[in-house]
Structures are given as C-alpha cells and as structure tokens.
Amino acid sequence: MPVDRDDSIITPAEMSAIDRDAALSGIDSFRLMTSAGTAVSAAALRLYPQALRFVVLCGPGNNGGDGYIAAAALHASGAQVAVHALGDPAHLKGDAARACAGWGHAGEPLAKYRPRPGDIVIDALFGAGLSRAVPDEVAAVMRAVGSEQLPVIAVDLPSGVDGRTGQVLGESFHASHTVTFMARKPGHLLLPGRTLCGSLEVFDIGIPQRILAAHTSGLSENGPHLWAGQAHALDPSAHKFKRGHLAVFSGGPLATGAARLSAAAGLKAGAGLVTLASASAALDANAAHLTAVMLKEIGDAGALARWLADKRIGAFVLGPGFGDLETARQYALLLNDRALVLDADGITAFKDDPSLLFEAYAQGETHLVMTPHDGEFARLFPDIDADPTLSKVDRAIAAAKRSHAVIVYKGADTVIASPDGRAAINTNAPPWLATAGSGDTLAGIIGAHLAQGMPAFEAAAAGVWRHGRAGAKAGEGLTAEDLAAAIEPLPA
Numbered sequence: 001m002p003v004d005r006d007d008s009i010i011t012p013a014e015m016s017a018i019d020r021d022a023a024l025s026g027i028d029s030f031r032l033m034t035s036a037g038t039a040v041s042a043a044a045l046r047l048y049p050q051a052l053r054f055v056v057l058c059g060p061g062n063n064g065g066d067g068y069i070a071a072a073a074l075h076a077s078g079a080q081v082a083v084h085a086l087g088d089p090a091h092l093k094g095d096a097a098r099a100c101a102g103w104g105h106a107g108e109p110l111a112k113y114r115p116r117p118g119d120i121v122i123d124a125l126f127g128a129g130l131s132r133a134v135p136d137e138v139a140a141v142m143r144a145v146g147s148e149q150l151p152v153i154a155v156d157l158p159s160g161v162d163g164r165t166g167q168v169l170g171e172s173f174h175a176s177h178t179v180t181f182m183a184r185k186p187g188h189l190l191l192p193g194r195t196l197c198g199s200l201e202v203f204d205i206g207i208p209q210r211i212l213a214a215h216t217s218g219l220s221e222n223g224p225h226l227w228a229g230q231a232h233a234l235d236p237s238a239h240k241f242k243r244g245h246l247a248v249f250s251g252g253p254l255a256t257g258a259a260r261l262s263a264a265a266g267l268k269a270g271a272g273l274v275t276l277a278s279a280s281a282a283l284d285a286n287a288a289h290l291t292a293v294m295l296k297e298i299g300d301a302g303a304l305a306r307w308l309a310d311k312r313i314g315a316f317v318l319g320p321g322f323g324d325l326e327t328a329r330q331y332a333l334l335l336n337d338r339a340l341v342l343d344a345d346g347i348t349a350f351k352d353d354p355s356l357l358f359e360a361y362a363q364g365e366t367h368l369v370m371t372p373h374d375g376e377f378a379r380l381f382p383d384i385d386a387d388p389t390l391s392k393v394d395r396a397i398a399a400a401k402r403s404h405a406v407i408v409y410k411g412a413d414t415v416i417a418s419p420d421g422r423a424a425i426n427t428n429a430p431p432w433l434a435t436a437g438s439g440d441t442l443a444g445i446i447g448a449h450l451a452q453g454m455p456a457f458e459a460a461a462a463g464v465w466r467h468g469r470a471g472a473k474a475g476e477g478l479t480a481e482d483l484a485a486a487i488e489p490l491p492a
C-alpha cells in the first residue's frame, strides 16, 4: 500500500530493495552516494560554522563511503578535516572505495582518534548495514566523544542504532543531528532511536518516487493523512444520534473515575451522546458527578444483552477501572458484533485464554480496538512479546493479525497496527502525557470515533494523534481532566 511520501517510513530491507531497483533502472549509485555525502557536509557547515575541525569517522561499508564524500566536500570548502577509519580502507569495495580514493588523503585508524574541544564529529561508521553489536573499539570512541560532549552529526543513523527496530546494538552515538536519505526508517521514530538521532533531516538524493512507491509498505508516521477522509463523520452540526452514541462501562463504587474520564473524553471528542453503564452499587457515585453524560443501570450480562437491542449505541468502551475480570470477560464476549475499545482490565480479563477473545471478534470488518501498554501486551501476547528479533512495529502487527483487532501498543512511541498489515508510529505525545487517567481519556476518544462509524484503524490512529495534541495543548503538569478539556476538533 503506497503511502504519502512525506509520511511514509521505509525499513532498511525495503531501502536495499529500492537501491537495487534504482541501480537496475540505470541510476548511477555513486551519484546517489555523492548526493548523500554532500548533504551531510552541507548540514555540518550550516549547523556548525564555528567548528574548529570536522572529524569524519568512516566505517567499512557505504555509510563510510558517504563519510569520505562529506570529508572531501568539507575540505573543498576550506574547513579543517580529519578522517579516522574503522578497518583498513584498502578493503573498501565499490562506491565506498571510489569515495575513499576521491578523498585522497591518508586517514588515521579509528582507535587513534582523541576527541578535543571544538571538534564536530561526523559519524559515518554504520548505517543501514549494522548487523550486530558495535565492536569494542567503536564503543570506546563513542564513550570518549560522549564524555567530551562533542556534537555528533550522524550519517543516515547514529551508529549503533538498528534502523529497523530503534534498539541499540551494544552502544551508540547520541547525535545532535541526523541526515537520512529519501525517507525515515523505523529506527528514527521508535525509541530509543528517536532520542538518539537528535534533530532529523530527510534529504532527497534523487531516487525517483516511482521506485520508492513500489517498495513502500503500509507503515507511516501517524498523522491526518491517515484519516483525513473520515473527519466528516465528526460533523458537529449533525443530529446527536447521527454523531454517534458511545457507551462506557463503569467500575465499582470505589473505582468510577476512570470510566467517567473516558466518557467525558468521548463527549468532547465528538460523540453525540455518551452513556455510562454502571452496576447499581456505583450508580450514586456516578450520578453525583455526571451532567452531560447519561447514566444507565447495567448490573449483569442479562441486563447488557437486553440493552444491546438498542442498535443506536454505536460503540462501547470496556476496561478503564472496571475491576471485575469475570464480568469484563462476559461483557466483551456479548459485545462481539459491536464496535468495542478494550482497555486496561478488559484486556487483562483475557490473560488466561486470549484466543477466546480473538475468536469472538474474528468475523466481519475489524471492529475491536485494544489499547495495551507493555504489561498488558505481554499478558495477551506473551510469545510475541518475548521475541527479541521483533521491533515494536512488528509486534503490534503480529498481535493485530492474531487478534483480528486494531492494536494500539502504547508508550512514548505508540504504534497503531491493523490486521491488514497497516501500521503507524505516533510521534506527537509530550512526555507529560504519561499521567494517571491518560489512557482512559485515549480509550474515550477512540470510542467516540468508532461511535461515529469511523473504521477501526483510522479511529484508533486519529484517537492517538488527538490525544497527543491535547497533551501538548494542556501543557506540562496536566491532569487527565485538563486533557479531555484540551481535545481539539479533528482536522478535516
């Protein structure tokens, strides 16, 4: 599935296929390397005009080749340049060997580099080809550069960061700026990679869009391009029933707040009507706090089954503060032909038999959204969670496929994945969004979208994005109540 180029994310494996196709279509790969290295030198001169010396650390592959091009361009601009190479440059091959020959000066071995104040380090050791933990020699240089607090410009990726997963293989540079080529890779957006990149620049080295599009999967950064076509569903001028009726299940008398946060967020996010479904013991506590949100007594599965005759209730949220796992299980199974956001205790309720839930929601269009954080994810998908080869994106997609649900795998780098293989990485969440009740608010927003008839993947992705925006707007020190109040209209 091609996605909009500016939002698309390309894995290192897809990038290699793109390189191969570019070469097959007659594009000169050395010209691509020249563009890449020249872009790095331009970034270095732009960002650090005061540099006393640019120190280019060159690795054994094409990332190193980019480094030699950058070194030559910096030298040609009159800057002072030193090159330190990992391994013997005589062993370089292809374009990297040609780039090294073009630099033309004798380089020093990497181990001989002694960082000094005024140095700007250009990290061209490893990029997309990193396949194992960096050697000790490299780790030692990373530590030395870090302890001198020298600025690092990373070529493609900070060496040590796995472009597919964002994980660190052994040790990595912490760059102040990263220049990557054509498109971002998952490692630029997933944590900890995102933090280690510093500011990120995507430079177009001239690979045609048609070649990129042919290898782009359904992975992109979360943003309005994913759901803009669905925003009309949230038309505030529509009749309240047309704007969707959302139902949220309350917890017991001492745990009603979470569901009320979901309900309030659902209303603010655009549901026309929101009803809190509460057992009799919690009715008084809820009634004392509700105004715009309606209240309905639902005490057991029989009462819920009768209520479900009302087909105008477009979506349900089950789990926030719910507590009673056995009842949660019964309710989730009863709701299996309705749109449902299953969160918190609703997810934990199926830890002993996840397949019961997955089979119940296997029919028809995807209509279940689950919003696990790490611990809840591991409870429902222990084997996927335990596989160290998978990235967070891979995990979310595998879980979505197995469960027939859209998975919102929460965290500072929330991943939203669909059973059809589409996925998005969210990047707009401020750190202070991790506060009590934040997840309840998110469930309510997604529930509102489902109630309006948005498809599950779009509803979830838009919900995560609006939640992040609300967090940014409410600002540091926010409470979950502030968060709901800060939800903005969905951009068309």
Ligand SMILES: NC(=O)C1=CN([C@@H]2O[C@H](COP(=O)(O)OP(=O)(O)OC[C@H]3O[C@@H](n4cnc5c(N)ncnc54)[C@H](O)[C@@H]3O)[C@@H](O)[C@H]2O)[C@@H](O)CC1
Binding pocket: 015, 016, 019, 032, 033, 036, 059, 060, 061, 062, 063, 064, 065, 066, 125, 126, 127, 128, 129, 130, 131, 132, 133, 134, 135, 155, 156, 157, 181, 205
């Ligand atoms: N894709 C493209 O079209 C372009 C790619 N370019 C550059 O090419 C890079 C990818 O080049 P390569 O595929 O050669 O990969 P790299 O240059 O990232 O590294 C590959 C080399 O490192 C070795 N290696 C991997 N992990 C190691 C470890 N832990 N310890 C020691 N050695 C290790 C490999 O055996 C191989 O020799 C990109 O990151 C980018 O910088 C640019 O030249 C622009 C064009």
Ligand SMILES: [K+]
Binding pocket: 063, 123, 124, 125, 126, 127, 154, 155, 156, 157, 158, 159
């Ligand atoms: K690098």
